[in-house]
Amino acid sequence: MIKRVRVALLALLIAPLLSLSPAVAQDAPSGPAITGTLESPGGEGLAGVSITVEGNGFSETVTSNEAGEWQVILPDTGAYQVTLDVSTLPEGISLTSEDRAVTSATVISRERPKRIGFPLVEGDAPAAVGGGGTIGGAGFWGQAAQLTVDGLAFGLVIALGAVGLSLVYGTTKLVNFAHGELLALGGLLAYFFSVLVGLPILVAIPVAVLASAFLGGYVQNLVVWKPLRKRGTGLTALLVVSIGLALFLQYLFLFLFGGRTRILPGFAGQAGINIGPIAVTPRDMIAAVGAVVLLALTFWWLGKTQSGKATRAVADNPALASASGINVEKVITTVWVIAAGLGGYAGIMFALSNGVSWQLGVQLLLLIFAGVILGGLGTATGALIGSLIVGVFIQLSVLFIPSELKYVGALVVLIIVLLVRPQGILGRKERVG
Amino acid sequence: MDWGQIFVISITAMVGSTTIIYALAALGLNIQFGYTGLLNFGQAGFAAIGAYSVAVVTATLGQSLWLSIFIGLIGAVIFGLILGIPTLRLRADYLAIVTIAAAEVIRQTVRSVSLNEYFGGSDGITGKYAREFYSFNPFDQAISWGPIQFNSAQASWITVVGWVLIGLIVLLTWLLVRSPWGRVVKSIREDENASRSLGKNVYFYKMQALILGGVVGSLAGIYWAIDAQSVQPDNYSSRFTFFAYTILILGGAARVFGPVVGSIIFWFILVFIGESLTQLVATGIIPDTILRSDQIGQVRFMLVGLALMLLIVYRPQGIFGDKRELALDDR
Numbered sequence: 001m002i003k004r005v006r007v008a009l010l011a012l013l014i015a016p017l018l019s020l021s022p023a024v025a026q027d028a029p030s031g032p033a034i035t036g037t038l039e040s041p042g043g044e045g046l047a048g049v050s051i052t053v054e055g056n057g058f059s060e061t062v063t064s065n066e067a068g069e070w071q072v073i074l075p076d077t078g079a080y081q082v083t084l085d086v087s088t089l090p091e092g093i094s095l096t097s098e099d100r101a102v103t104s105a106t107v108i109s110r111e112r113p114k115r116i117g118f119p120l121v122e123g124d125a126p127a128a129v130g131g132g133g134t135i136g137g138a139g140f141w142g143q144a145a146q147l148t149v150d151g152l153a154f155g156l157v158i159a160l161g162a163v164g165l166s167l168v169y170g171t172t173k174l175v176n177f178a179h180g181e182l183l184a185l186g187g188l189l190a191y192f193f194s195v196l197v198g199l200p201i202l203v204a205i206p207v208a209v210l211a212s213a214f215l216g217g218y219v220q221n222l223v224v225w226k227p228l229r230k231r232g233t234g235l236t237a238l239l240v241v242s243i244g245l246a247l248f249l250q251y252l253f254l255f256l257f258g259g260r261t262r263i264l265p266g267f268a269g270q271a272g273i274n275i276g277p278i279a280v281t282p283r284d285m286i287a288a289v290g291a292v293v294l295l296a297l298t299f300w301w302l303g304k305t306q307s308g309k310a311t312r313a314v315a316d317n318p319a320l321a322s323a324s325g326i327n328v329e330k331v332i333t334t335v336w337v338i339a340a341g342l343g344g345y346a347g348i349m350f351a352l353s354n355g356v357s358w359q360l361g362v363q364l365l366l367l368i369f370a371g372v373i374l375g376g377l378g379t380a381t382g383a384l385i386g387s388l389i390v391g392v393f394i395q396l397s398v399l400f401i402p403s404e405l406k407y408v409g410a411l412v413v414l415i416i417v418l419l420v421r422p423q424g425i426l427g428r429k430e431r432v433g
Numbered sequence: 434m435d436w437g438q439i440f441v442i443s444i445t446a447m448v449g450s451t452t453i454i455y456a457l458a459a460l461g462l463n464i465q466f467g468y469t470g471l472l473n474f475g476q477a478g479f480a481a482i483g484a485y486s487v488a489v490v491t492a493t494l495g496q497s498l499w500l501s502i503f504i505g506l507i508g509a510v511i512f513g514l515i516l517g518i519p520t521l522r523l524r525a526d527y528l529a530i531v532t533i534a535a536a537e538v539i540r541q542t543v544r545s546v547s548l549n550e551y552f553g554g555s556d557g558i559t560g561k562y563a564r565e566f567y568s569f570n571p572f573d574q575a576i577s578w579g580p581i582q583f584n585s586a587q588a589s590w591i592t593v594v595g596w597v598l599i600g601l602i603v604l605l606t607w608l609l610v611r612s613p614w615g616r617v618v619k620s621i622r623e624d625e626n627a628s629r630s631l632g633k634n635v636y637f638y639k640m641q642a643l644i645l646g647g648v649v650g651s652l653a654g655i656y657w658a659i660d661a662q663s664v665q666p667d668n669y670s671s672r673f674t675f676f677a678y679t680i681l682i683l684g685g686a687a688r689v690f691g692p693v694v695g696s697i698i699f700w701f702i703l704v705f706i707g708e709s710l711t712q713l714v715a716t717g718i719i720p721d722t723i724l725r726s727d728q729i730g731q732v733r734f735m736l737v738g739l740a741l742m743l744l745i746v747y748r749p750q751g752i753f754g755d756k757r758e759l760a761l762d763d764r
Contacts (some may be wrong), residue, residue: 245738
């Protein structure tokens with residue numbers, strides 16, 4: 001009985017978030033569109049709620065249907081403002097806070113409608129704090145500026161993963177196909193601590209980063225990789241092991257977590273702050289600053305500290321490093337912990353804007369590889385620069401190709417780079433075969 | 434619990450079309466990885482090229498099935514060239530990354546909404562486009578042989594053709610690896626620089642092995658498309674490749690029959706576990722709180738991942754392989 005109650009409480013806690021996740025498939029609209037589904041925390045569709053979409057001299061108000069679905073067909077892509085009329089919400093349902101009634105939406109795709117969710121709860125919400133922002137400028141250059149900023153943020157996510165992958169590769173020569181799962185782990189742990197445990201998001205994120213550094217770095221190295229190094233398992237075999245591990249972890253995450261994409265709480269659906277033609281949400285700004293700080297700390301550690309120097313020595317020549325008194329195993333453990341911490345934060349940063357699912361790692365792994373190879377396998381600086389380029393390239397490419405194909409473009413570029421400059425941008429010109 | 438039924442389903446799966454598809458994919462990998470030591474993680478891409486050639490050329494363009502099969506095989510050759518030219522001169526891990534990326538490029542391209550009219554988006558292409566093949570069907574009813582029961586005459590026919598195809602490829606592999614060509618690619622696997630120092634054009638041999646294995650991989654896709662008369666993009670995700678690797682290593686890499694035996698055992702175990710768990714959950718022996726029926730597939734995939742890790746570490750030569758034949762080391 002007590003268990004039932006606990007489950008019910010948990011469901012109440014999770015329900016508002018579920019209402020944000022992509023739900024039903026709708027008929028594809030012709031042309032750009034904004035769409036969404038309004039559901040009560042209990043999962044029932046909310047009918048008759050009116051929603052207004054404005055921007056670029058266009059304005060339309062629609063009401064949601066019986067299933068809570070609504071859709072606005074737009075004249076063109078660009079930035080729009082979506083307003084939910086709070087007074088039309090049914091009795092007993094309200095937004096988590098009044099300022100969530102206004103959201104900015106940048107519509108890029110002509111094929112796939114942009115989904116907008118509103119965080120709904122039962123009962124009354126606290127009073128409004130402020131209104132929504134105004135709309136960012138559209139047009140080609142406005143969009144390009146916006147996409148460059150988005151691309152840099154996405155590049156930071158890739159870079160956090162790529163630097164970790166590069167560090168592990170540098171010290172152990174392991175090409176880790178399970179690195180994406182470190183990102184998924186971070187995102188899932190953030191969801192676990194913020195939603196299931198109930199910590200405030202700003203506390204949950206550092207806790208999740210530490211937990212993924214411990215679980216994904218220290219424990220993973222201790223349980224999987226250290227025994228294999230002791231056995232003297234060959235590098236090709238290790239690569240295959242990492243693939244088995246990736247497969248195992250993905251389905252373990254699916255088993256524990258289910259197939260839905262979940263939204264992290266706290267920051268969802270913020271209104272953007274406008275700087276010139278660019279709209280950035282405070283959430284993304286805080287997340288990006290965190291990423292820059294973590295990367296700066298990593299490079300400082302690598303360049304200036306004793307253990308960072310030892311790491312570079314091991315990467316250069318493990319036998320020589322060991323002979324000169326460096327504890328190679330200790331260095332490798334440190335590297336794993338740092339890589340997992342960076343990867344965990346990358347996963348959280350991605351989850352903050354895109355939600356977290358068990359497939360988060362698979363989605364990002366190949367882009368991380370692209371960043372690493374573009375910069376030159378094994379150099380941390382190269383990984384950083386390569387990743388930023390990949391991120392900006394991916395976002396800017398949607399100006400010219402459908403946004404669903406943007407990852408394809410990045411992977412094609414990866415193959416072309418290998419053709420002309422296999423050592424990458426910063427890699428030393430040496431024979432790699 | 435109906436153990437009889439579980440066994441019949443599992444044993445039928447041992448010879449069924451899924452076993453054939455993965456055996457073909459693993460036979461291709463055996464030429465690439467087992468004999469030549471190439472880490473091709475894009476076998477799903479080769480298979481997708483075969484499958485989509487069949488579906489697009491017949492269903493979308495309305496051409497003959499035989500032409501579509503030919504195009505699928507040529508497509509695999511071209512794909513192999515595109516992958517091989519930049520990467521075969523580089524270290525093995527580059528080939529791994531590029532092949533897995535290229536396979537993903539193909540999957541995401543064919544499932545994209547903007548190319549819906551050609552490839553059918555995420556739903557793929559379904560239709561009766563393999564009529565030409567089934568018009569040769571000599572069976573007028575489903576055959577059954579001991580515990581093995583096929584659903585239809587059509588399933589019986591495609592299964593027989595599949596095993597004949599496997600037989601031919603096994604024979605071809607056997608002849609190839611006994612030939613001078615086979616000795617050269619094995620020497621490349623053992624020590625690339627040694628064979629280079631003997632004047633062998635290593636790059637050329639690796640390219641031939643990559644293309645040959647890729648063509649066999651595309652046959653897996655062609656076979657799948659004809660068997661199911663439907664192609665779906667997400668069947669050709671990297672999971673397909675990883676399963677094929679597990680099968681290859683399970684049966685024994687660098688053994689002519691390794692992939693075939695591996696596929697039979699792999700699918701027997703996987704179907705057996707799946708069916709047993711389904712019945713255990715359905716009859717309530719395993720309560721819902723521990724395992725729900727929709728989680729059985731996930732448990733099976735976790736076991737595959739675990740099996741791949743344990744096999745490569747503790748028994749890299751698989752069940753029938755020879756440890757001396759496959760000393761996986763730095764490449």
